[in-house]
Amino acid sequence: MSGSYNAHSVLSASGAYRWMACTLSAMLEKDFDNVTSTFAEEGTAAHDLSEHKLKKALKMRSKKPNSQYQNDEMDEMTDLYVEYCLSIIEKMKESCPDLQILIEQRLDFSNYVPEGFGTGDLIVVGNKTLHVIDLKYGKGIEVSSYRNPQMMLYALGALSLFDMLYDIEQVVMTIVQPRVGNFSTYELSVSELMDWAENELKPKAELAIRGEGDYCAGSHCRFCRAKDVCRARAMKNLELMKHEFANPDLLSDEEVAEIIGLADELSKWASDVYTYASALAINEGKEWTGFKVVEGRSRRKYTDEEAVAAKAKEAGYNDIYKKALISITEMEKLMGKKTFKELLSDYVKKPKGKLTLVPESDKRQAVELITQEFQIEDEN
Ligand code: SF4
The missing domain is CATH 3.90.320 (Lambda Exonuclease; Chain A)
Known part of the structure:
Protein backbone atom coordinates (compact mmCIF):
# COMPACT_ATOMS: atom_id res chain seq x y z
CA MET A 1 0.00 0.00 0.00
CA GLY A 211 17.68 19.50 8.31
CA GLU A 212 20.40 20.51 5.88
CA GLY A 213 20.64 21.21 2.16
CA ASP A 214 18.54 23.66 0.22
CA TYR A 215 14.95 24.59 -0.29
CA CYS A 216 14.00 23.84 -3.83
CA ALA A 217 10.51 24.70 -5.05
CA GLY A 218 8.93 22.83 -7.93
CA SER A 219 6.04 20.58 -8.86
CA HIS A 220 6.81 18.42 -5.80
CA CYS A 221 5.64 21.31 -3.54
CA ARG A 222 2.08 20.21 -4.20
CA PHE A 223 2.58 17.33 -1.77
CA CYS A 224 4.32 19.35 0.95
CA ARG A 225 2.47 20.17 4.16
CA ALA A 226 4.24 23.54 4.31
CA LYS A 227 3.22 24.51 0.77
CA ASP A 228 0.72 27.23 1.66
CA VAL A 229 3.13 29.37 3.64
CA CYS A 230 6.57 28.22 2.48
CA ARG A 231 8.72 31.24 1.75
CA ALA A 232 10.91 29.46 -0.79
CA ARG A 233 7.87 28.50 -2.85
CA ALA A 234 6.46 32.03 -2.61
CA MET A 235 9.81 33.55 -3.63
CA LYS A 236 10.09 31.28 -6.62
CA ASN A 237 6.60 32.15 -7.82
CA LEU A 238 6.98 35.86 -7.15
CA GLU A 239 10.29 35.78 -8.97
CA LEU A 240 8.49 34.43 -12.02
CA MET A 241 6.23 37.45 -12.00
CA LYS A 242 9.14 39.88 -11.91
CA HIS A 243 10.29 38.68 -15.28
CA GLU A 244 11.69 41.53 -17.32
CA PHE A 245 10.49 41.56 -20.85
CA ALA A 246 12.46 43.11 -23.68
CA ASN A 247 9.69 44.89 -25.55
CA PRO A 248 7.95 47.36 -23.22
CA ASP A 249 4.66 47.42 -25.14
CA LEU A 250 3.76 43.95 -26.34
CA LEU A 251 4.76 40.43 -25.43
CA SER A 252 6.56 38.41 -28.08
CA ASP A 253 5.33 34.91 -28.99
CA GLU A 254 8.27 33.42 -27.09
CA GLU A 255 7.34 35.41 -23.99
CA VAL A 256 3.68 34.34 -24.22
CA ALA A 257 4.83 30.71 -24.51
CA GLU A 258 7.11 31.19 -21.51
CA ILE A 259 4.25 32.60 -19.42
CA ILE A 260 1.94 29.73 -20.33
CA GLY A 261 4.64 27.35 -19.16
CA LEU A 262 4.82 29.06 -15.78
CA ALA A 263 1.10 29.68 -15.35
CA ASP A 264 0.22 26.23 -14.05
CA GLU A 265 2.63 26.36 -11.11
CA LEU A 266 1.75 30.00 -10.39
CA SER A 267 -1.98 29.37 -10.30
CA LYS A 268 -1.57 26.31 -8.06
CA TRP A 269 0.48 28.34 -5.63
CA ALA A 270 -1.99 31.24 -5.61
CA SER A 271 -4.89 28.86 -5.08
CA ASP A 272 -3.11 27.08 -2.18
CA VAL A 273 -2.45 30.39 -0.43
CA TYR A 274 -6.06 31.52 -0.95
CA THR A 275 -7.45 28.22 0.41
CA TYR A 276 -5.19 28.50 3.44
CA ALA A 277 -6.20 32.13 4.15
CA SER A 278 -9.93 31.38 3.59
CA ALA A 279 -9.90 28.42 5.95
CA LEU A 280 -8.31 30.47 8.73
CA ALA A 281 -10.69 33.41 8.17
CA ILE A 282 -13.83 31.25 8.07
CA ASN A 283 -13.00 28.66 10.71
CA GLU A 284 -10.97 30.70 13.16
CA GLY A 285 -12.04 34.29 12.53
CA LYS A 286 -8.57 35.35 11.42
CA GLU A 287 -8.64 38.85 9.93
CA TRP A 288 -6.66 39.59 6.79
CA THR A 289 -6.11 43.29 6.04
CA GLY A 290 -8.17 44.35 3.03
CA PHE A 291 -10.40 41.24 3.07
CA LYS A 292 -13.69 40.17 4.60
CA VAL A 293 -15.86 37.04 4.74
CA VAL A 294 -19.22 37.15 2.94
CA GLU A 295 -21.93 34.70 2.09
CA GLY A 296 -21.46 33.34 -1.41
CA ARG A 297 -24.26 33.23 -3.93
CA SER A 298 -26.78 30.41 -3.59
CA ARG A 299 -29.64 29.08 -5.67
CA ARG A 300 -33.27 28.97 -4.64
CA LYS A 301 -34.75 25.53 -3.97
CA TYR A 302 -38.26 24.11 -3.71
CA THR A 303 -38.94 22.93 -0.17
CA ASP A 304 -41.72 20.53 -1.22
CA GLU A 305 -42.08 19.67 -4.91
CA GLU A 306 -45.40 17.84 -4.50
CA ALA A 307 -46.97 20.83 -2.77
CA VAL A 308 -45.61 23.15 -5.46
CA ALA A 309 -47.12 20.98 -8.22
CA ALA A 310 -50.47 20.80 -6.41
CA LYS A 311 -50.58 24.58 -5.92
CA ALA A 312 -49.63 25.28 -9.52
CA LYS A 313 -52.23 22.84 -10.91
CA GLU A 314 -54.96 24.22 -8.64
CA ALA A 315 -54.25 27.63 -10.17
CA GLY A 316 -54.59 26.17 -13.69
CA TYR A 317 -50.91 25.66 -14.58
CA ASN A 318 -50.60 22.22 -16.11
CA ASP A 319 -47.49 22.55 -18.23
CA ILE A 320 -45.13 22.25 -15.29
CA TYR A 321 -43.22 19.04 -15.97
CA LYS A 322 -40.40 18.31 -18.37
CA LYS A 323 -38.51 15.27 -17.14
CA ALA A 324 -39.14 16.47 -13.60
CA LEU A 325 -40.87 19.51 -12.21
CA ILE A 326 -39.69 22.60 -14.10
CA SER A 327 -37.09 24.78 -12.43
CA ILE A 328 -37.90 27.78 -10.26
CA THR A 329 -36.80 30.19 -13.00
CA GLU A 330 -39.03 28.44 -15.56
CA MET A 331 -41.95 28.36 -13.14
CA GLU A 332 -41.53 32.06 -12.43
CA LYS A 333 -41.50 32.79 -16.15
CA LEU A 334 -44.60 30.67 -16.69
CA MET A 335 -46.63 32.30 -13.92
CA GLY A 336 -45.17 35.75 -13.86
CA LYS A 337 -43.31 37.06 -10.81
CA LYS A 338 -46.39 38.30 -8.94
CA THR A 339 -48.44 35.09 -9.18
CA PHE A 340 -45.37 32.99 -8.48
CA LYS A 341 -44.80 34.92 -5.28
CA GLU A 342 -48.46 34.70 -4.20
CA LEU A 343 -48.76 31.00 -4.86
CA LEU A 344 -45.39 29.52 -4.13
CA SER A 345 -43.28 31.78 -1.92
CA ASP A 346 -43.95 29.46 1.04
CA TYR A 347 -42.43 26.57 -0.91
CA VAL A 348 -39.23 28.17 -2.02
CA LYS A 349 -36.18 28.80 0.12
CA LYS A 350 -32.79 30.22 -0.53
CA PRO A 351 -30.14 28.27 1.38
CA LYS A 352 -27.33 30.19 3.00
CA GLY A 353 -24.43 30.74 0.63
CA LYS A 354 -21.03 29.23 1.28
CA LEU A 355 -18.78 31.55 3.25
CA THR A 356 -16.14 33.12 1.03
CA LEU A 357 -13.16 35.39 1.60
CA VAL A 358 -13.36 38.41 -0.70
CA PRO A 359 -11.68 41.83 -1.01
CA GLU A 360 -13.05 44.61 1.21
CA SER A 361 -14.36 46.35 -1.95
CA ASP A 362 -16.91 43.55 -2.60
CA LYS A 363 -20.52 44.85 -2.47
CA ARG A 364 -21.77 42.04 -0.21
CA GLN A 365 -21.98 42.60 3.51
CA ALA A 366 -19.40 41.03 5.77
CA VAL A 367 -20.66 38.10 7.81
CA GLU A 368 -20.36 38.22 11.61
CA LEU A 369 -18.37 35.17 12.53
CA ILE A 370 -18.81 33.63 15.95
CA THR A 371 -15.32 32.87 17.09
CA GLN A 372 -15.39 33.08 20.86
CA GLU A 373 -15.34 29.80 22.65
CA PHE A 374 -18.37 29.06 24.79
CA GLN A 375 -17.58 28.43 28.39
CA ILE A 376 -19.17 25.29 29.69
CA GLU A 377 -20.25 25.67 33.25
CA ASP A 378 -19.07 23.07 35.60
CA GLU A 379 -22.14 21.06 36.49
CA ASN A 380 -20.82 20.01 39.86
S1 SF4 B 1 6.79 23.97 -0.28
FE1 SF4 B 1 8.79 24.74 0.37
S2 SF4 B 1 9.57 23.21 1.80
FE2 SF4 B 1 7.88 22.27 0.69
S3 SF4 B 1 8.86 21.21 -1.02
FE3 SF4 B 1 8.28 23.26 -1.76
S4 SF4 B 1 10.07 24.55 -1.43
FE4 SF4 B 1 10.36 22.69 -0.24
Whole structure:
Protein backbone atom coordinates (compact mmCIF):
# COMPACT_ATOMS: atom_id res chain seq x y z
CA MET A 1 0.00 0.00 0.00
CA SER A 2 1.19 3.50 -0.70
CA GLY A 3 2.95 4.90 2.33
CA SER A 4 0.62 7.90 2.45
CA TYR A 5 -2.16 5.86 3.98
CA ASN A 6 -0.36 4.64 7.08
CA ALA A 7 1.86 5.84 9.87
CA HIS A 8 4.55 8.11 8.55
CA SER A 9 8.19 8.33 9.29
CA VAL A 10 9.78 11.76 8.74
CA LEU A 11 11.34 10.49 5.53
CA SER A 12 8.37 8.55 4.22
CA ALA A 13 8.52 6.57 0.99
CA SER A 14 5.50 8.40 -0.41
CA GLY A 15 7.24 11.72 0.29
CA ALA A 16 10.62 10.70 -1.15
CA TYR A 17 9.95 12.47 -4.45
CA ARG A 18 9.58 15.69 -2.45
CA TRP A 19 12.23 15.35 0.25
CA MET A 20 14.85 14.20 -2.25
CA ALA A 21 14.18 17.31 -4.36
CA CYS A 22 13.91 19.67 -1.37
CA THR A 23 15.83 18.18 1.55
CA LEU A 24 14.84 20.95 3.98
CA SER A 25 11.15 20.19 3.51
CA ALA A 26 11.38 17.09 5.73
CA MET A 27 12.04 19.09 8.88
CA LEU A 28 9.85 22.04 7.89
CA GLU A 29 6.87 19.71 7.43
CA LYS A 30 7.13 18.42 10.99
CA ASP A 31 5.42 21.53 12.34
CA PHE A 32 2.33 21.00 10.20
CA ASP A 33 -0.51 18.57 10.88
CA ASN A 34 -0.86 15.65 8.53
CA VAL A 35 -4.47 16.34 7.65
CA THR A 36 -6.22 13.28 6.28
CA SER A 37 -8.51 13.80 3.32
CA THR A 38 -11.50 11.91 1.98
CA PHE A 39 -9.26 10.92 -0.95
CA ALA A 40 -6.81 9.29 1.46
CA GLU A 41 -9.64 7.52 3.29
CA GLU A 42 -11.04 6.33 -0.03
CA GLY A 43 -7.56 5.08 -0.95
CA THR A 44 -7.32 3.13 2.30
CA ALA A 45 -10.71 1.53 1.64
CA ALA A 46 -9.64 0.54 -1.89
CA HIS A 47 -6.41 -0.97 -0.56
CA ASP A 48 -8.25 -2.95 2.12
CA LEU A 49 -10.71 -4.29 -0.43
CA SER A 50 -8.05 -5.24 -2.98
CA GLU A 51 -5.96 -6.93 -0.29
CA HIS A 52 -8.99 -9.01 0.67
CA LYS A 53 -9.81 -9.91 -2.94
CA LEU A 54 -6.24 -10.84 -3.76
CA LYS A 55 -5.92 -13.02 -0.67
CA LYS A 56 -9.19 -14.77 -1.51
CA ALA A 57 -8.07 -15.36 -5.09
CA LEU A 58 -4.85 -16.91 -3.74
CA LYS A 59 -6.83 -19.03 -1.27
CA MET A 60 -5.55 -17.18 1.77
CA ARG A 61 -7.69 -16.36 4.80
CA SER A 62 -9.23 -12.92 4.77
CA LYS A 63 -12.27 -11.13 6.14
CA LYS A 64 -14.16 -8.78 3.83
CA PRO A 65 -13.60 -5.19 4.99
CA ASN A 66 -16.46 -2.77 5.37
CA SER A 67 -16.26 0.85 4.40
CA GLN A 68 -18.63 3.67 3.56
CA TYR A 69 -16.41 4.35 0.53
CA GLN A 70 -17.05 1.01 -1.14
CA ASN A 71 -19.15 1.36 -4.26
CA ASP A 72 -19.55 -0.20 -7.73
CA GLU A 73 -16.61 1.73 -9.13
CA MET A 74 -14.32 0.61 -6.31
CA ASP A 75 -15.48 -2.95 -6.80
CA GLU A 76 -14.70 -2.82 -10.50
CA MET A 77 -11.35 -1.04 -10.11
CA THR A 78 -10.08 -3.36 -7.38
CA ASP A 79 -11.07 -6.30 -9.63
CA LEU A 80 -8.86 -4.83 -12.37
CA TYR A 81 -5.95 -4.53 -9.94
CA VAL A 82 -6.40 -8.11 -8.70
CA GLU A 83 -6.62 -9.42 -12.29
CA TYR A 84 -3.37 -7.69 -13.12
CA CYS A 85 -1.63 -9.09 -10.03
CA LEU A 86 -2.87 -12.60 -10.78
CA SER A 87 -1.64 -12.35 -14.38
CA ILE A 88 1.87 -11.51 -13.13
CA ILE A 89 1.80 -14.35 -10.61
CA GLU A 90 0.55 -16.86 -13.23
CA LYS A 91 3.20 -15.81 -15.71
CA MET A 92 5.98 -16.13 -13.15
CA LYS A 93 4.70 -19.53 -12.03
CA GLU A 94 5.27 -20.88 -15.55
CA SER A 95 9.03 -20.68 -15.04
CA CYS A 96 9.22 -20.74 -11.25
CA PRO A 97 6.68 -22.85 -9.35
CA ASP A 98 8.15 -21.88 -5.98
CA LEU A 99 7.25 -18.19 -5.82
CA GLN A 100 7.33 -15.97 -2.75
CA ILE A 101 4.18 -13.88 -2.64
CA LEU A 102 3.71 -11.21 -0.01
CA ILE A 103 0.66 -9.00 0.31
CA GLU A 104 0.69 -5.78 2.34
CA GLN A 105 4.23 -6.52 3.49
CA ARG A 106 6.02 -4.11 5.80
CA LEU A 107 9.26 -3.14 4.09
CA ASP A 108 12.20 -1.76 6.01
CA PHE A 109 14.66 0.41 4.09
CA SER A 110 16.27 2.01 7.13
CA ASN A 111 19.71 0.89 5.88
CA TYR A 112 19.44 3.80 3.46
CA VAL A 113 16.88 6.17 4.97
CA PRO A 114 16.79 6.82 8.73
CA GLU A 115 13.74 5.07 10.22
CA GLY A 116 12.51 4.38 6.70
CA PHE A 117 9.76 1.86 6.20
CA GLY A 118 6.70 1.39 4.05
CA THR A 119 4.15 -1.21 3.05
CA GLY A 120 4.30 -3.00 -0.27
CA ASP A 121 0.91 -3.87 -1.76
CA LEU A 122 2.26 -6.93 -3.54
CA ILE A 123 5.76 -8.38 -3.68
CA VAL A 124 6.46 -11.42 -5.85
CA VAL A 125 9.89 -13.04 -5.91
CA GLY A 126 11.11 -15.83 -8.14
CA ASN A 127 13.38 -16.58 -11.04
CA LYS A 128 15.99 -14.01 -9.91
CA THR A 129 13.36 -11.31 -10.33
CA LEU A 130 11.62 -9.12 -7.77
CA HIS A 131 8.23 -7.65 -8.67
CA VAL A 132 6.93 -4.70 -6.69
CA ILE A 133 3.34 -3.77 -7.46
CA ASP A 134 1.61 -0.73 -6.01
CA LEU A 135 -2.05 0.20 -6.30
CA LYS A 136 -2.82 3.90 -6.62
CA TYR A 137 -6.51 4.60 -6.32
CA GLY A 138 -6.31 8.34 -6.99
CA LYS A 139 -7.14 9.69 -10.40
CA GLY A 140 -5.97 13.29 -10.12
CA ILE A 141 -2.41 12.79 -11.35
CA GLU A 142 -1.17 9.90 -13.45
CA VAL A 143 1.82 8.42 -11.61
CA SER A 144 4.72 6.96 -13.53
CA SER A 145 6.89 4.15 -12.19
CA TYR A 146 9.91 5.46 -14.13
CA ARG A 147 12.64 5.92 -11.50
CA ASN A 148 9.85 6.49 -8.99
CA PRO A 149 11.63 6.87 -5.61
CA GLN A 150 8.72 5.45 -3.62
CA MET A 151 8.81 2.25 -5.67
CA MET A 152 12.60 2.11 -5.54
CA LEU A 153 12.47 2.37 -1.75
CA TYR A 154 9.97 -0.49 -1.57
CA ALA A 155 12.25 -2.50 -3.85
CA LEU A 156 15.19 -1.83 -1.50
CA GLY A 157 13.09 -2.99 1.45
CA ALA A 158 12.04 -6.16 -0.36
CA LEU A 159 15.61 -6.85 -1.48
CA SER A 160 16.86 -6.72 2.08
CA LEU A 161 14.32 -9.44 2.93
CA PHE A 162 14.95 -11.77 0.00
CA ASP A 163 18.24 -11.08 -1.71
CA MET A 164 20.22 -13.62 0.32
CA LEU A 165 17.70 -16.35 -0.41
CA TYR A 166 16.86 -15.72 -4.01
CA ASP A 167 19.90 -14.16 -5.62
CA ILE A 168 17.80 -11.46 -7.27
CA GLU A 169 19.20 -9.74 -10.36
CA GLN A 170 16.27 -7.76 -11.81
CA VAL A 171 13.64 -5.52 -10.26
CA VAL A 172 10.31 -4.85 -11.98
CA MET A 173 8.21 -2.08 -10.47
CA THR A 174 4.61 -1.54 -11.52
CA ILE A 175 2.11 1.12 -10.56
CA VAL A 176 -1.48 0.11 -11.17
CA GLN A 177 -3.78 3.11 -11.31
CA PRO A 178 -6.96 1.55 -12.62
CA ARG A 179 -9.19 4.62 -12.56
CA VAL A 180 -7.09 6.29 -15.24
CA GLY A 181 -6.13 3.08 -17.05
CA ASN A 182 -2.49 3.52 -16.02
CA PHE A 183 -0.36 0.37 -15.75
CA SER A 184 3.15 1.77 -15.59
CA THR A 185 6.11 -0.62 -15.40
CA TYR A 186 9.80 0.17 -15.00
CA GLU A 187 12.54 -2.41 -14.87
CA LEU A 188 16.08 -2.00 -13.64
CA SER A 189 18.92 -4.22 -12.49
CA VAL A 190 19.77 -4.67 -8.83
CA SER A 191 23.14 -3.03 -9.43
CA GLU A 192 21.45 0.07 -10.92
CA LEU A 193 19.14 0.21 -7.91
CA MET A 194 22.07 -0.08 -5.51
CA ASP A 195 23.98 2.61 -7.35
CA TRP A 196 21.00 4.97 -6.96
CA ALA A 197 20.60 4.01 -3.29
CA GLU A 198 24.24 4.68 -2.41
CA ASN A 199 24.92 7.72 -4.57
CA GLU A 200 21.62 9.60 -4.70
CA LEU A 201 19.26 8.37 -2.03
CA LYS A 202 21.57 8.00 0.95
CA PRO A 203 23.27 11.42 0.71
CA LYS A 204 19.89 13.16 0.27
CA ALA A 205 18.33 11.25 3.18
CA GLU A 206 21.26 12.19 5.41
CA LEU A 207 20.88 15.88 4.55
CA ALA A 208 17.11 15.72 5.01
CA ILE A 209 17.19 14.07 8.44
CA ARG A 210 19.78 16.60 9.66
CA GLY A 211 17.68 19.50 8.31
CA GLU A 212 20.40 20.51 5.88
CA GLY A 213 20.64 21.21 2.16
CA ASP A 214 18.54 23.66 0.22
CA TYR A 215 14.95 24.59 -0.29
CA CYS A 216 14.00 23.84 -3.83
CA ALA A 217 10.51 24.70 -5.05
CA GLY A 218 8.93 22.83 -7.93
CA SER A 219 6.04 20.58 -8.86
CA HIS A 220 6.81 18.42 -5.80
CA CYS A 221 5.64 21.31 -3.54
CA ARG A 222 2.08 20.21 -4.20
CA PHE A 223 2.58 17.33 -1.77
CA CYS A 224 4.32 19.35 0.95
CA ARG A 225 2.47 20.17 4.16
CA ALA A 226 4.24 23.54 4.31
CA LYS A 227 3.22 24.51 0.77
CA ASP A 228 0.72 27.23 1.66
CA VAL A 229 3.13 29.37 3.64
CA CYS A 230 6.57 28.22 2.48
CA ARG A 231 8.72 31.24 1.75
CA ALA A 232 10.91 29.46 -0.79
CA ARG A 233 7.87 28.50 -2.85
CA ALA A 234 6.46 32.03 -2.61
CA MET A 235 9.81 33.55 -3.63
CA LYS A 236 10.09 31.28 -6.62
CA ASN A 237 6.60 32.15 -7.82
CA LEU A 238 6.98 35.86 -7.15
CA GLU A 239 10.29 35.78 -8.97
CA LEU A 240 8.49 34.43 -12.02
CA MET A 241 6.23 37.45 -12.00
CA LYS A 242 9.14 39.88 -11.91
CA HIS A 243 10.29 38.68 -15.28
CA GLU A 244 11.69 41.53 -17.32
CA PHE A 245 10.49 41.56 -20.85
CA ALA A 246 12.46 43.11 -23.68
CA ASN A 247 9.69 44.89 -25.55
CA PRO A 248 7.95 47.36 -23.22
CA ASP A 249 4.66 47.42 -25.14
CA LEU A 250 3.76 43.95 -26.34
CA LEU A 251 4.76 40.43 -25.43
CA SER A 252 6.56 38.41 -28.08
CA ASP A 253 5.33 34.91 -28.99
CA GLU A 254 8.27 33.42 -27.09
CA GLU A 255 7.34 35.41 -23.99
CA VAL A 256 3.68 34.34 -24.22
CA ALA A 257 4.83 30.71 -24.51
CA GLU A 258 7.11 31.19 -21.51
CA ILE A 259 4.25 32.60 -19.42
CA ILE A 260 1.94 29.73 -20.33
CA GLY A 261 4.64 27.35 -19.16
CA LEU A 262 4.82 29.06 -15.78
CA ALA A 263 1.10 29.68 -15.35
CA ASP A 264 0.22 26.23 -14.05
CA GLU A 265 2.63 26.36 -11.11
CA LEU A 266 1.75 30.00 -10.39
CA SER A 267 -1.98 29.37 -10.30
CA LYS A 268 -1.57 26.31 -8.06
CA TRP A 269 0.48 28.34 -5.63
CA ALA A 270 -1.99 31.24 -5.61
CA SER A 271 -4.89 28.86 -5.08
CA ASP A 272 -3.11 27.08 -2.18
CA VAL A 273 -2.45 30.39 -0.43
CA TYR A 274 -6.06 31.52 -0.95
CA THR A 275 -7.45 28.22 0.41
CA TYR A 276 -5.19 28.50 3.44
CA ALA A 277 -6.20 32.13 4.15
CA SER A 278 -9.93 31.38 3.59
CA ALA A 279 -9.90 28.42 5.95
CA LEU A 280 -8.31 30.47 8.73
CA ALA A 281 -10.69 33.41 8.17
CA ILE A 282 -13.83 31.25 8.07
CA ASN A 283 -13.00 28.66 10.71
CA GLU A 284 -10.97 30.70 13.16
CA GLY A 285 -12.04 34.29 12.53
CA LYS A 286 -8.57 35.35 11.42
CA GLU A 287 -8.64 38.85 9.93
CA TRP A 288 -6.66 39.59 6.79
CA THR A 289 -6.11 43.29 6.04
CA GLY A 290 -8.17 44.35 3.03
CA PHE A 291 -10.40 41.24 3.07
CA LYS A 292 -13.69 40.17 4.60
CA VAL A 293 -15.86 37.04 4.74
CA VAL A 294 -19.22 37.15 2.94
CA GLU A 295 -21.93 34.70 2.09
CA GLY A 296 -21.46 33.34 -1.41
CA ARG A 297 -24.26 33.23 -3.93
CA SER A 298 -26.78 30.41 -3.59
CA ARG A 299 -29.64 29.08 -5.67
CA ARG A 300 -33.27 28.97 -4.64
CA LYS A 301 -34.75 25.53 -3.97
CA TYR A 302 -38.26 24.11 -3.71
CA THR A 303 -38.94 22.93 -0.17
CA ASP A 304 -41.72 20.53 -1.22
CA GLU A 305 -42.08 19.67 -4.91
CA GLU A 306 -45.40 17.84 -4.50
CA ALA A 307 -46.97 20.83 -2.77
CA VAL A 308 -45.61 23.15 -5.46
CA ALA A 309 -47.12 20.98 -8.22
CA ALA A 310 -50.47 20.80 -6.41
CA LYS A 311 -50.58 24.58 -5.92
CA ALA A 312 -49.63 25.28 -9.52
CA LYS A 313 -52.23 22.84 -10.91
CA GLU A 314 -54.96 24.22 -8.64
CA ALA A 315 -54.25 27.63 -10.17
CA GLY A 316 -54.59 26.17 -13.69
CA TYR A 317 -50.91 25.66 -14.58
CA ASN A 318 -50.60 22.22 -16.11
CA ASP A 319 -47.49 22.55 -18.23
CA ILE A 320 -45.13 22.25 -15.29
CA TYR A 321 -43.22 19.04 -15.97
CA LYS A 322 -40.40 18.31 -18.37
CA LYS A 323 -38.51 15.27 -17.14
CA ALA A 324 -39.14 16.47 -13.60
CA LEU A 325 -40.87 19.51 -12.21
CA ILE A 326 -39.69 22.60 -14.10
CA SER A 327 -37.09 24.78 -12.43
CA ILE A 328 -37.90 27.78 -10.26
CA THR A 329 -36.80 30.19 -13.00
CA GLU A 330 -39.03 28.44 -15.56
CA MET A 331 -41.95 28.36 -13.14
CA GLU A 332 -41.53 32.06 -12.43
CA LYS A 333 -41.50 32.79 -16.15
CA LEU A 334 -44.60 30.67 -16.69
CA MET A 335 -46.63 32.30 -13.92
CA GLY A 336 -45.17 35.75 -13.86
CA LYS A 337 -43.31 37.06 -10.81
CA LYS A 338 -46.39 38.30 -8.94
CA THR A 339 -48.44 35.09 -9.18
CA PHE A 340 -45.37 32.99 -8.48
CA LYS A 341 -44.80 34.92 -5.28
CA GLU A 342 -48.46 34.70 -4.20
CA LEU A 343 -48.76 31.00 -4.86
CA LEU A 344 -45.39 29.52 -4.13
CA SER A 345 -43.28 31.78 -1.92
CA ASP A 346 -43.95 29.46 1.04
CA TYR A 347 -42.43 26.57 -0.91
CA VAL A 348 -39.23 28.17 -2.02
CA LYS A 349 -36.18 28.80 0.12
CA LYS A 350 -32.79 30.22 -0.53
CA PRO A 351 -30.14 28.27 1.38
CA LYS A 352 -27.33 30.19 3.00
CA GLY A 353 -24.43 30.74 0.63
CA LYS A 354 -21.03 29.23 1.28
CA LEU A 355 -18.78 31.55 3.25
CA THR A 356 -16.14 33.12 1.03
CA LEU A 357 -13.16 35.39 1.60
CA VAL A 358 -13.36 38.41 -0.70
CA PRO A 359 -11.68 41.83 -1.01
CA GLU A 360 -13.05 44.61 1.21
CA SER A 361 -14.36 46.35 -1.95
CA ASP A 362 -16.91 43.55 -2.60
CA LYS A 363 -20.52 44.85 -2.47
CA ARG A 364 -21.77 42.04 -0.21
CA GLN A 365 -21.98 42.60 3.51
CA ALA A 366 -19.40 41.03 5.77
CA VAL A 367 -20.66 38.10 7.81
CA GLU A 368 -20.36 38.22 11.61
CA LEU A 369 -18.37 35.17 12.53
CA ILE A 370 -18.81 33.63 15.95
CA THR A 371 -15.32 32.87 17.09
CA GLN A 372 -15.39 33.08 20.86
CA GLU A 373 -15.34 29.80 22.65
CA PHE A 374 -18.37 29.06 24.79
CA GLN A 375 -17.58 28.43 28.39
CA ILE A 376 -19.17 25.29 29.69
CA GLU A 377 -20.25 25.67 33.25
CA ASP A 378 -19.07 23.07 35.60
CA GLU A 379 -22.14 21.06 36.49
CA ASN A 380 -20.82 20.01 39.86
S1 SF4 B 1 6.79 23.97 -0.28
FE1 SF4 B 1 8.28 23.26 -1.76
S2 SF4 B 1 10.07 24.55 -1.43
FE2 SF4 B 1 8.79 24.74 0.37
S3 SF4 B 1 9.57 23.21 1.80
FE3 SF4 B 1 7.88 22.27 0.69
S4 SF4 B 1 8.86 21.21 -1.02
FE4 SF4 B 1 10.36 22.69 -0.24
